[in-house]
Amino acid sequence: MMMMKKVLVGLVLLLALAFGGYQLVAVLSYGGTTYYTKVTTGGERISPQDDKGRHYTDYRYHLTGYDEKGHSRMLDFNANKARPLKQGAYLKLVYNTKKGVTRWEAVDSVDVPQRALSRIN
Numbered sequence: 631m632m633m634m635k636k637v638l639v640g641l642v643l644l645l646a647l648a649f650g651g652y653q654l655v656a657v658l659s660y661g662g663t664t665y666y667t668k669v670t671t672g673g674e675r676i677s678p679q680d681d682k683g684r685h686y687t688d689y690r691y692h693l694t695g696y697d698e699k700g701h702s703r704m705l706d707f708n709a710n711k712a713r714p715l716k717q718g719a720y721l722k723l724v725y726n727t728k729k730g731v732t733r734w735e736a737v738d739s740v741d742v743p744q745r746a747l748s749r750i751n
Contacts (some may be wrong), residue, residue, distance in 0.1 A: 664697065
């Protein structure tokens with residue numbers, strides 16, 4: 631009985647490590663440079679289809695982002711929301727050279743590095 635418990639615990643640990651390793655590879659492969667921007671437009675309303683052919687509303691943005699050193703890059707991304715982003719909101723985006731913008735989040739202006747903030751405003 632004790633041997634069976636050890637085998638079961640070992641199997642669970644092995645699966646957890648395998649899954650965790652897969653997640654780590656995914657995170658590392660989609661990493662990138664962090665940019666900051668401010669929402670200055672209402673975005674372009676688009677109506678893409680899901681896998682089942684149903685249409686949904688989304689908004690596409692084309693904004694200039696700045697890294698912590700103040701270097702700029704044009705960033706294209708979809709908000710993945712049924713309504714436009716709030717104008718004047720600050721965003722932190724991760725840009726990957728192969729995948730484009732892989733994620734974004736709203737942040738407070740105090741969280742934006744000074745060099746990027748001075749270029750945004």
